[in-house]
Each structure stands twice: as C-alpha cells, then as structure tokens.
Amino acid sequence: MNMKWLLAIIFYIFPSMIFANELSSDRQKTLLYLLRQDCGSCHGMTLKGGLGPALLPETLANKPTEFLVQTILDGRPNTAMPPWRGLLTQAEAVWLVAELVKGIPHEH
C-alpha cells in the first residue's frame, strides 16, 4: 500500500466512519422539530402515542436499536407507519432512535 492510500484512509475514510453520526446542530434541531410536529401527528406531540404507539424511553426499552432504525427507514407493513427513507438518511434515523431512547425533553 502506498503512502497516498494510507493518507486517504487516515484523513477521509476513518473520520467519515467515526463521525458518520455527527449531524450539524441545525439539522438536529430540524429533526427534533420534525419529530415533535410531524411524527407527533400520529405519536402525539408529547410522544405518548395516538394512532401510532407511544415513543417514550420505557416503551422503547425492550426494542433493539436495529429494529427501531429499520422501522423509521422502511416503515411497518400493515400499519400507518410510512417509510421515511426518502426524507431521512440512515445516520439521521440512528440519531433519532438514540434521542428517543434517551428521552426527548419537552419544550414547555
């Protein structure tokens, strides 16, 4: 392996692997807004549920992260949960799941 490749790995590939989940704070704000306002149409603005189930830390506790990420990206067949893949990236779905599991603080 020549030096060029080594440098490429150190400066481009590693960082992109490590920081894949680093979303800009603006994007994070947008995602939280989307979560409250638009996901909130079905899951409730306080995420206590509606047509869709509650998305509180206690209701998500037993669900594997992978399953939750996949639910966001691909939706759930035979339910009203749509696939969000067209509007959200994998990294964004991962970030949202982490936030949900942690618990989203209320705005008020």
Place this chain on the structure above:
Amino acid sequence: MSTNLLFTSDLKQFLLNTVIFLSLSFFPLFNQATELRGTGDLGVVVERATGSILIVDTTTRTRLSKVEGFGDLSHASVVFSRDQRYAYVFGRDGGLTKVDILLGTIVNRVIQAGNSIGGAISQDGQLIAVSNYTPGGVKLFAADSLELLADLPTNSKVVGLVDAPGQRLVFSLFDTGEIWVADVHNPRQPEIKKFTNVGKQPYDALIFPNGRYYLAGLFGEKGFALLNLWQLEAGVKRILPDYGKGEETLPVYKMPHLEGCGITDDHLLVPAVGQHTVLVIDRHTWQQVKSIPVHGQPVFVMARPDGRQVWVNFALPDNDTVQVIDTTDFSIIKTLTPGKAVLHLEFTPRGEAVWVSVRDEDRLVVYNTETFESIATLPADKPSGIFFTARAHKIGQ
C-alpha cells in the same frame, strides 16, 4: 334622629350622583367591556404546540383573544354549542374543554381518557360525544355540565365520529374494521347497531350535509365503506375497491381527512391514499368517474360552501402548497404556496374567504376565493385546526 336620617339620605344621593357621573365620564371604557355582540362570525384556531386556542373574528379578520391551558393539542378538533357561544375542544391527551368564546374563558375541563381523537355534538345540542384511542371507545357527556352519561368501550381506536339525524352518532373502528350507529335518545343507555367487516383500517369518515350517507375511508386496503343511514338494513356497501390499480403505492406521511370533503350536486371529491390524486365519485352510481393528479398526498379536500371550488392541502414533503380544483371541469385552476406546513383550511360561512393555517411560519393566511389574493395575515403560534362557529348548525359535526 330625623336630621340624621335626612343627612344620610342626602349623602346617599350624593354618592349615587357621583357614581353616575363617573360612570358617564368613563362611558366609552365601560361600553367597550360590555358591548353586545353575536358569535356567528367567530371562530377558534388551535395552537397545537402551546396547548392554546385563538378566538378570531372572521368579519374584521382579527384575533380577539388567546385562551390557554388545553394540554396536548397535537391532534385536536372543536365543535360548537348551537347557541354558538361555547366551543368544545377535544385534545390529544383526552382533555374535553368547554370554552366561553364571548368571554374567552375556560368554563369546564375534564380529562376523560388517556388518548383522544375527536368529538361531536348531538342533533339536539345536549350531548357531547368524544372518540378515544386509549382506552378505545366513545364517551357521552352532558353538554352543559360535562357530566359523564355513558361509556361505550370498543376494543379499538375510534375514528370518524359524527352526529346524524335521529339523535344518532356514527363512528368507525380502526383496528377491527367496524362501523357503529348509536341511537342516543336515551343517553345513559344508547342503543347500538354494529356493522362488521366494513374493510381494513377505516381511518376517517364523512357524513353528507343532509345526514343521509356515511362514508368511511379505508387505509388497510383500497376503497371506502358506504352506509345509507336512511336504510340501515341495506348494510354497508364497498365502493371503489380497486382505485388506482396498477399504480405504485406511495408513502403517506400524514393521514388524510375526510371531514368537509368536496360534495357537489353530482360528485364527491375525496383524497386517494398512497396516490397523489383526488378521486371523483359519482354520487348516484357510486362509481369512480375520474382521478385528478395533484401536487402530493392530499390531506384535506375541502369544498367551498357553494361547491364550486375544492381546496386541497398536502402531506409532507409537499405541505407548503394548496391547490384549487374547479368542480365544473375538475381542472386545477390555482396553485398557491401559503408557506411551510399548511395544516388546515376553513371557509367563511358563505365561502367568500378561506383561512389557512401555516404551522411552520406561525401564521394564518386569509385568501379571497374569487381572486386568490391573500387579504390578511394573522400571527398564530403553530396553528393547526381552524373551526368557525357556522359549524354549530351543520349536520355531522
């Protein structure tokens, strides 16, 4: 003794005169506070994020007051008492709140369930019905006191609750695919007629302006479930079972609503689910006659009161746009972009103007429906549903 009495009487007179003088001096001030007015041109706008409502005047196009303390209004709806003085606000968190819209105050509030979706007021104006998700069912309350009169558990989320002539309530069950018709002449012991296997996952319903037909839209499969309330024995009829056949089903980022759907002399215009079209149904044959391609997944397909125009808003990510359909030839005659996240539309009682809520831009925009010009803009905190008191006198609210 008598001098004393005289003096007292004089003093009384003096005080009285002083009061009258002061009252007259401040007359304009007092007058403003006690001015008599009607409520027929008022309305309520839901501010979903702050759990508050605005009381608005549709004649002067102004905000009259803001009332707070409604809890989670992420999905809220409103009905009005028939004297048009009180609004009943149904909140997501199961809150049922009675508001005096003249005084801008909460009269009464009960938390009647864990998770609620909407409500209705009975034909005689005496009962408030609330449809609930958790625990699933319908509860009946006295409109004056909000006393609980009956609880109808359903084992399913309840959607599409409307009142119907004959002191009835009609609603659909999302999880079990049923339509129930409840006769509430005796509100403590409603008589229920159930229709099962109406189709998978009814998500909302509408009732015709004369109260004859109840139409539930299906989410779990294509089509609609139609019930003729003048002829219950005929049962539920399925219509448009395969609309949009062969077309790709697109994701639905917001559930469409059927309330206020476009009903004209001969046709009914309703949102397709999973397709970016508005369906035109013949009111006599119940066959689809057309599908109108539109800008996105339609959410509300609202007819102007005269039925000449139908205004449509859309789900994410196309929710900055409103399109207007001319019902004489089903062409799209106008595409407007009021702003980010248009959530709801409400026409003034006779339709010369329409109010549009633009959630992400924190404002209401009022359009002239003849010229399509924006004629007013009012600030509102994350506005969603807009409800005018004219609804008080319409069947199916």
